[in-house]
Amino acid sequence: MDQFLQHLVNAMVLGGAYALLGIGLTLIFGIMNVVNFTHGALYTFGAYAMYLASTALGMNFFLALPFAIVAGLALGALLELTLLRPLRGADIDTTMLVMIGAGIILQSGTLWIFGGVAKAIPSPFPDAPLQFAGVSISWLRLFVLLAAAALIALAYAMINGTRLGRAMRATFQDADTAALMGVNVRLIYTATFALGSSFAAAAGALLGPVYVVFPQMGDLAAVKAFAIVILGGLGSIAGATIGGFVLALAEEFGAGYVSSGYRDAMGFLIIIAVLLMKPTGLFARAERVG
Amino acid sequence: MPTHRIASIAALALGLMAAPAVAEETVKIGVNQPLTGPFAASGAYVVNGAKIAADEINAKGGVLGKKIQLVIEDNKSNPTEAAAVAEKLITSDKTPVMMGAWGSSLTLAVMPKLEEYEIPMLVETSSSGKITTSGNPFVFRISPPSALEAEMFAPMVEKLGIKKVDFLVINNDWGRGAAADFGKMLKGKGVEVGLTETMDAAAQDMSAQLAKIKGTDADTIMITAAVDQLTLLFKQMAATGVKKRVVTTGGSQNPDQIVAQAGSAAEKTMHLTTFLPWSPDKTPDPKATEYFLAEWKKRGYPFAGTTESFRGYDGVRTIAAAIEKAGSVEPKAIQKAFWDVELTGLNGPIKFVKSGPEGKESGQSKPGVYLIEISDGQIAEVKL
Numbered sequence: 068m069d070q071f072l073q074h075l076v077n078a079m080v081l082g083g084a085y086a087l088l089g090i091g092l093t094l095i096f097g098i099m100n101v102v103n104f105t106h107g108a109l110y111t112f113g114a115y116a117m118y119l120a121s122t123a124l125g126m127n128f129f130l131a132l133p134f135a136i137v138a139g140l141a142l143g144a145l146l147e148l149t150l151l152r153p154l155r156g157a158d159i160d161t162t163m164l165v166m167i168g169a170g171i172i173l174q175s176g177t178l179w180i181f182g183g184v185a186k187a188i189p190s191p192f193p194d195a196p197l198q199f200a201g202v203s204i205s206w207l208r209l210f211v212l213l214a215a216a217a218l219i220a221l222a223y224a225m226i227n228g229t230r231l232g233r234a235m236r237a238t239f240q241d242a243d244t245a246a247l248m249g250v251n252v253r254l255i256y257t258a259t260f261a262l263g264s265s266f267a268a269a270a271g272a273l274l275g276p277v278y279v280v281f282p283q284m285g286d287l288a289a290v291k292a293f294a295i296v297i298l299g300g301l302g303s304i305a306g307a308t309i310g311g312f313v314l315a316l317a318e319e320f321g322a323g324y325v326s327s328g329y330r331d332a333m334g335f336l337i338i339i340a341v342l343l344m345k346p347t348g349l350f351a352r353a354e355r356v357g
Numbered sequence: 358m359p360t361h362r363i364a365s366i367a368a369l370a371l372g373l374m375a376a377p378a379v380a381e382e383t384v385k386i387g388v389n390q391p392l393t394g395p396f397a398a399s400g401a402y403v404v405n406g407a408k409i410a411a412d413e414i415n416a417k418g419g420v421l422g423k424k425i426q427l428v429i430e431d432n433k434s435n436p437t438e439a440a441a442v443a444e445k446l447i448t449s450d451k452t453p454v455m456m457g458a459w460g461s462s463l464t465l466a467v468m469p470k471l472e473e474y475e476i477p478m479l480v481e482t483s484s485s486g487k488i489t490t491s492g493n494p495f496v497f498r499i500s501p502p503s504a505l506e507a508e509m510f511a512p513m514v515e516k517l518g519i520k521k522v523d524f525l526v527i528n529n530d531w532g533r534g535a536a537a538d539f540g541k542m543l544k545g546k547g548v549e550v551g552l553t554e555t556m557d558a559a560a561q562d563m564s565a566q567l568a569k570i571k572g573t574d575a576d577t578i579m580i581t582a583a584v585d586q587l588t589l590l591f592k593q594m595a596a597t598g599v600k601k602r603v604v605t606t607g608g609s610q611n612p613d614q615i616v617a618q619a620g621s622a623a624e625k626t627m628h629l630t631t632f633l634p635w636s637p638d639k640t641p642d643p644k645a646t647e648y649f650l651a652e653w654k655k656r657g658y659p660f661a662g663t664t665e666s667f668r669g670y671d672g673v674r675t676i677a678a679a680i681e682k683a684g685s686v687e688p689k690a691i692q693k694a695f696w697d698v699e700l701t702g703l704n705g706p707i708k709f710v711k712s713g714p715e716g717k718e719s720g721q722s723k724p725g726v727y728l729i730e731i732s733d734g735q736i737a738e739v740k741l
Binding site for chain 2: 069070073074077081175178182183184185187194195196198203204205207208274278279281282283284286287318319320321322323327328330331
């Protein structure tokens with residue numbers, strides 16, 4: 068029972084971060100229809116921004132986190148303005164190739180600047196874990212879970228409750244009509260990509276201190292993000308959130324009770340099973356937006 | 358006039374033809390290491406160690422009167438790339454001998470190319486047993502295979518009071534080989550072997566495996582992984598509340614980096630390593646060790662990298678010794694000369710003994726293996 072609870076707690080923490088990754092990508096891949104191969108690099112970028120802010124710039128941990136998220140937002144906006152805006156209307160293959168290139172440049176740039184040796188981000192929390200009922204969880208992980216939950220709630224509120232969110236949904240349902248209604252469509256594209264990027268950076272900044280930071284950390288994260296988005300249904304925030312937790316549970320319990328050698332395969336087995344039965348994902352809606 | 362022109366054209370042509378001869382002739386050594394991908398940091402250390410050896414040898418006049426030229430290629434931590442890199446080094450750069458390829462899976466992928474082109478390779482880091490037992494006569498290894506590590510660890514098992522062991526290993530030839538070889542040795546000593554858990558080379562979250570291991574009655578966890586994953590494991594063990602004896606294998610632990618990054622979570626962990634840079638006077642060749650450490654520091658590399666980079670240093674020195682003995686840069690002559698090489702490496706005498714099926718033996722050297730412990734943030738050899 069202890070072991071079961073421990074696995075459950077582990078899965079919840081992991082699921083929070085997966086959900087953030089999934090939400091970021093579902094905005095870009097699901098809504099904007101851009102196959103974003105820079106998502107993993109943006110996750111890495113968030114972690115390095117956090118590292119730089121908390122070591123070289125000497126920022127407080129809780130200040131460094133929003134700094135990293137804003138840095139991710141800015142990099143996302145830059146990528147959209149320089150790479151995607153000139154390509155609007157180009158076919159999906161062209162965009163995909165450009166994004167693959169951008170992802171490689173970002174990853175190699177990180178390796179070039181910081182080197183391959185992993186970096187550790189100092190954590191302000193005590194080393195000793197929190198213990199209850201035979202389950203232990205580090206304070207840092209608990210904070211990650213809470214911060215992820217807060218960010219997920221924020222994303223949900225923003226998409227569903229603000230003018231910006233409404234404009235986004237309108238734009239990706241029908242860009243022409245939205246433009247006729249006075250929505251600045253170009254700005255919405257940039258804002259959506261930047262927002263999606265900031266979620267990837269947030270996931271990186273939150274998980275950086277839990278793990279270590281190195282240039283290739285985004286590779287596996289990107290694969291998982293795509294899996295989560297497909298699992299949850301394209302463009303659904305709720306789907307990405309639940310997809311993140313389903314993937315984490317599948318991995319954790321698969322590794323715990325079946326075989327750790329197939330840990331990363333478990334998630335994909337679940338996805339195959341879901342797609343066989345529900346090809347549009349768990350939560351795809353007819354409108355596919357929001 | 359025409360004769361004049363012909364003469365000047367002839368002179369020009371002669372000059373052009375002679376030009377390449379002016380360029381210095383070098384002895385090429387191929388270096389096949391992971392410089393990007395999950396093992397990038399370790400591969401870069403090995404390359405930097407190799408450069409120190411090449412510069413040292415060149416300063417003393419090189420080999421066979423020629424300067425050594427390292428042809429360094431990145432295998433991207435990927436076995437397919439490692440084989441492609443080997444092919445490129447052999448066919449395009451015409452390197453008569455190579456060093457590589459860090460990881461066991463990378464080295465195993467290169468080995469068929471060695472047989473195909475009949476080019477010898479010095480293996481500096483890999484520890485899977487398969488490398489020297491599969492009958493590839495072009496392989497010469499200076500790192501210990503896990504069976505040898507296990508053999509050296511055997512006398513310590515009882516003294517440490519180990520009764521039951523769980524394994525947690527990286528899911529590749531290196532990790533699974535270590536679990537098999539150490540498992541065999543432990544069973545032979547009457548020690549119980551419990552779980553064998555694996556983790557992907559790129560995995561960052563091992564909490565599921567640790568939660569499983571936490572619940573067993575084993576007193577010791579033996580871990581095989583490289584430094585970054587070890588750092589994560591120790592932090593996650595502290596977070597999951599796993600309190601058992603930890604012994605790591607494989608020699609790619611960079612204990613100083615672990616101390617710096619895992620902090621108190623690494624306290625009391627034990628590591629089987631092959632080099633003692635913390636006490637140069639206890640190494641087999643203190644003068645060489647001190648030279649190497651001083652040169653490493655002078656070039657501004659972190660001390661933590663020395664447990665990895667010394668293999669690149671010893672590897673190139675061994676290759677240079679073989680070329681000198683061969684008296685030529687013919688791959689066949691170098692392959693033969695490896696068997697006669699005898700030098701004192703930073704971690705013990707380097708001398709190849711035959712290993713693997715008869716007639717097609719690989720060369721295996723027997724380096725020292727030491728058990729170290731992290732205690733109060735300090736690293737010291739465990740005296741039993």
